[in-house]
Amino acid sequence: MLDLHEKNGNVVFMVRAKPRSSKTMVCGFYNGGVKVSLKAAPVDDAANEECCALFAKLFKLSSSHVHVVSGRSSRTKGVMIEGVAAEAARLILEQC
Secondary structure, three states: OOOOEEEOOEEEEEEEEEOOOOOOEEEEEEOOEEEEEOOOOOOOOHHHHHHHHHHHHHHOOOHHHEEEEEOOOOOEEEEEEEOOOHHHHHHHHHOO
């Protein structure tokens, strides 16, 4: 089950990232968050940027609406998406 938090019209959820993967994609769920595989290496913020781009594409938003708010140097990250309600985010993420 996804653990989503809504605050001021934004949704925040946890992401477990696996950098240096063969594909960039959502893999499933992990401890209440979303598990993703990222092609980028965790160097010079490349994996964080790719993570944001993945969720921006998934939610059909600009990358400027997606932010890593915690765990920038960790595999477990907090991701915030601006302007998306928690229930709308749940529907989109559960379709992956």
